[in-house]
Amino acid sequence: MGWIKGGKSHTHDSCHHGHSDHSHSHGPRAAAFSGMDLPFVPAFHEQFGNIADDTMDLSQQPKKRSHLDDSSTWDIVKASQFGNLDRCKELVEAGYDVRQLDKENVSVLHWAAINNRLELVKYYISKGAIVDQLGGDLNSTPLHWAIRQGHLPMVIQLIRYGADSSIADGEGYRALHLAILFQHMAIAAYLMAKGQEVDGPDCNGQSPLMLAAQKIIGPEPTSFLIKNNASVSAMDKVNRNTPLHCAVLAGNVDAACVLLKAGASLDLQNANGHTPLDLAHQVHSPLLIYMLNQVQQDRSRANSRCLKIAVKYRVALQFLLTTAMLGCLGAILDMNTDSWLLKGILLVCVVCAISLATRNFPSEVFHTLLPSTSLMASIFWMLVTWCLWFLPDILCSCDRVLFTFNATALLYYYLRACRTDPGFVKATEEEKKLNVLVLAEAGCLDPSIFCTSCMIKKPVRASHCQRCDACVAKQDHHSVWTNTCIGARNHLYFVLFVFFLLLMSMWMFYGCLVYWSTHCVPRTEEQGLLGVAFAVVDCSPWLLCIFLLALYRACWSSFILLLQLYQIAFLGLTTAERMSLLMHARKHGQCLSLSQNPYNLGVVRNLVSFFKLRCCGLFKPAVIDWTQQFPPGHDQRLFRPTDMV
Known part of the structure; x- marks a missing residue:
C-alpha cells in the first residue's frame, strides 16, 4: 500500500519495469499533516483514528489534540480526508474550485477517493471535479488511488461516473495491473467483469499475469488470472519474457508450478535467447532447475503412444497393477515352502517389477489414485x-445370500459415490461476469458470498475444494477412497458405501474364523496362544493377510461411519462446517454449541431428510437443491460461524 511518511508516499512492491530492478513510487505530500512524520494509515490511526473509517467517532480522540475537534478551522484537504461533508460544502460554496490542485499536484477528489469517502466523491463530481484527473508524484487518477487502498465501493462509484480503467499511472500500471499487484482479487474480478482485458499490457508491455508471476510470491494471483483465461505464452515488449520467465527470474516457485500445470512452454526464448531453464541456472535455484527438468522429461515422455494410453486408462491400469501386486503377495506367502528367504526375494522382485512398470507413469496421478485403487x-x-x-x-444358504447382497450393495454404492456429481456449482462466462457485477454493486463481493477462484456466487453451505478446484454444494470432504469430493448429491451414497464396507470386513472376520476352526484346529492347552498364532500362519499366510487387511478397513470405516452418523443425526452439519466452526471458536476463544444451528432439525427429521425416508408416506423428507440455495438479499449468509457462538 501507499504510505505517506515524511511528506512522501512510498510503495514497497519492488516493481520491475524494463531494465530497472527497483523503482520507488512517490505520492503527494500530506499538506494537512505538515510537520507530522506519520505513516498514512497505521500511525495516524494510533494517534488520531483511522481516517479511512467512515464511522470514526471524533469525540473519542485524545484531548491533547483538541484542535482537531474544531472542524471549522480545517482546510479542504483535511476535511476531505476526514470525510467532513459539511465543512467541504462550506469551503466549496465559499469559492474553492474542486478542480484546483494543491501544491503537490493533488485534487480533493484524490483525497476523497483514497479515504473511501463516497458522498464526498459524489459531491465533488457534481461540482465539476475531473474524474480522471492525474496527480501526485505517481501521476495517478483517483481510481488508481482507490485501487491501491483496496476500496471496492469507491472503485465501483468512480467507474459509474466514467473513470477510465485503461489510463496508466506514472509507473505504467493500468487499473487491473494495480489490483493484481496489491492482491485485491475482488477489485480485479470487478474490472474484468466490466470489460478490462485480462491480457492487456501496461505501458511497459507486461500483462497482469507477468506482473503476478514476477512480484507476488504465492500461487493465488497467478492461478486467479489463469482461471480467467490469461495467456501463459504472452511476451512483454522489452525483454520478450513470458510469465514463466518472470516467475523464474523472481524465484517464484509457487507461480512457476501453477504456470507449468497450465501448460506454459519451456522452449520459448526471450530477447537474449534464454529459456526458463537457462534463467533458472542463472539465478542459481536448484528447486526450479529440478522442477523444470522434471516437467521437461514428463512432457517428452508424454508424446509416446503407450503413455498416452496409460494416462487415458490410468484408473483401470493402476487398479490392475495394484490387484496384481496384492495377488502376487498372497501367492508368494502361500507357497508350499518353508524358505522365508526365497519368499522375501520373490517379494522384492515383484516390488521392483511394479516400480519399473510405473516409472514412466506421472507420479502425481499415481499417488492421487493409489488409495482408491x-x-x-x-x-x-x-x-x-x-x-x-x-x-x-x-x-x-442364508449366509451366502446375505454376503452376496452385501457385496452387490458395496460395489453399487461405491460406484455411485465415485461417479455421481457431488454438487459442483457451475456457471457460464456470462453468468460469472453478471454475478461479479451484481455482488460488487450490492457490496457483497466477499469470500462468504463470492469465490474468487471459481468467479461464482457461492450457494449457502458451499465450499471451495482445493483438490477439485471447484465449489461444491454442501461439501463434506474430499475423499481419497473415492478420489472425489463428497457433497450434496453423493453424500448418501458415500455413507452407505462405508456401512457396507464395514459389513464386508465383518464377513471376512467370520470367514477367517470358520476356515481356521475347520482346517487349523490348534491345541490351545498344549501349545498356548503363541502356538495358536504359529498354527494360523502355517495354515494360510494369505488368510492372515486378508484378516489384517479387513481389520484395517474395519477400523477406519467404523470411525468414519460413526462420525458421519453423529454429524448427520445430532448436528445436521457436514464435516467441513463442523471443522470450520471449531476453528472459529478456537481462534476467538469462545464456547460453542454445535447442535444449535439453523440446519439441525432434530434427530428424527435429520435422518429422514438425509436418507430420504418416506415409509409409505409417513415421512416427508425435505428435498433441497443446495446448488441453487443462495443467501437472501446478497448481504448475509444463512449460516455463519458467529451465529452459533
Whole structure:
C-alpha cells in the first residue's frame, strides 16, 4: 500500500519495469499533516483514528489534540480526508474550485477517493471535479488511488461516473495491473467483469499475469488470472519474457508450478535467447532447475503412444497393477515352502517389477489414485477369498445370500459415490461476469458470498475444494477412497458405501474364523496362544493377510461411519462446517454449541431428510437443491460461524 511518511508516499512492491530492478513510487505530500512524520494509515490511526473509517467517532480522540475537534478551522484537504461533508460544502460554496490542485499536484477528489469517502466523491463530481484527473508524484487518477487502498465501493462509484480503467499511472500500471499487484482479487474480478482485458499490457508491455508471476510470491494471483483465461505464452515488449520467465527470474516457485500445470512452454526464448531453464541456472535455484527438468522429461515422455494410453486408462491400469501386486503377495506367502528367504526375494522382485512398470507413469496421478485403487483391489481379493476359501465351508444358504447382497450393495454404492456429481456449482462466462457485477454493486463481493477462484456466487453451505478446484454444494470432504469430493448429491451414497464396507470386513472376520476352526484346529492347552498364532500362519499366510487387511478397513470405516452418523443425526452439519466452526471458536476463544444451528432439525427429521425416508408416506423428507440455495438479499449468509457462538 501507499504510505505517506515524511511528506512522501512510498510503495514497497519492488516493481520491475524494463531494465530497472527497483523503482520507488512517490505520492503527494500530506499538506494537512505538515510537520507530522506519520505513516498514512497505521500511525495516524494510533494517534488520531483511522481516517479511512467512515464511522470514526471524533469525540473519542485524545484531548491533547483538541484542535482537531474544531472542524471549522480545517482546510479542504483535511476535511476531505476526514470525510467532513459539511465543512467541504462550506469551503466549496465559499469559492474553492474542486478542480484546483494543491501544491503537490493533488485534487480533493484524490483525497476523497483514497479515504473511501463516497458522498464526498459524489459531491465533488457534481461540482465539476475531473474524474480522471492525474496527480501526485505517481501521476495517478483517483481510481488508481482507490485501487491501491483496496476500496471496492469507491472503485465501483468512480467507474459509474466514467473513470477510465485503461489510463496508466506514472509507473505504467493500468487499473487491473494495480489490483493484481496489491492482491485485491475482488477489485480485479470487478474490472474484468466490466470489460478490462485480462491480457492487456501496461505501458511497459507486461500483462497482469507477468506482473503476478514476477512480484507476488504465492500461487493465488497467478492461478486467479489463469482461471480467467490469461495467456501463459504472452511476451512483454522489452525483454520478450513470458510469465514463466518472470516467475523464474523472481524465484517464484509457487507461480512457476501453477504456470507449468497450465501448460506454459519451456522452449520459448526471450530477447537474449534464454529459456526458463537457462534463467533458472542463472539465478542459481536448484528447486526450479529440478522442477523444470522434471516437467521437461514428463512432457517428452508424454508424446509416446503407450503413455498416452496409460494416462487415458490410468484408473483401470493402476487398479490392475495394484490387484496384481496384492495377488502376487498372497501367492508368494502361500507357497508350499518353508524358505522365508526365497519368499522375501520373490517379494522384492515383484516390488521392483511394479516400480519399473510405473516409472514412466506421472507420479502425481499415481499417488492421487493409489488409495482408491488399493481399496478396489482389496475388495476384489476379499471377494475372491470368500469364493475360493470360505464358500466351501459355509453351508448355510442364508449366509451366502446375505454376503452376496452385501457385496452387490458395496460395489453399487461405491460406484455411485465415485461417479455421481457431488454438487459442483457451475456457471457460464456470462453468468460469472453478471454475478461479479451484481455482488460488487450490492457490496457483497466477499469470500462468504463470492469465490474468487471459481468467479461464482457461492450457494449457502458451499465450499471451495482445493483438490477439485471447484465449489461444491454442501461439501463434506474430499475423499481419497473415492478420489472425489463428497457433497450434496453423493453424500448418501458415500455413507452407505462405508456401512457396507464395514459389513464386508465383518464377513471376512467370520470367514477367517470358520476356515481356521475347520482346517487349523490348534491345541490351545498344549501349545498356548503363541502356538495358536504359529498354527494360523502355517495354515494360510494369505488368510492372515486378508484378516489384517479387513481389520484395517474395519477400523477406519467404523470411525468414519460413526462420525458421519453423529454429524448427520445430532448436528445436521457436514464435516467441513463442523471443522470450520471449531476453528472459529478456537481462534476467538469462545464456547460453542454445535447442535444449535439453523440446519439441525432434530434427530428424527435429520435422518429422514438425509436418507430420504418416506415409509409409505409417513415421512416427508425435505428435498433441497443446495446448488441453487443462495443467501437472501446478497448481504448475509444463512449460516455463519458467529451465529452459533
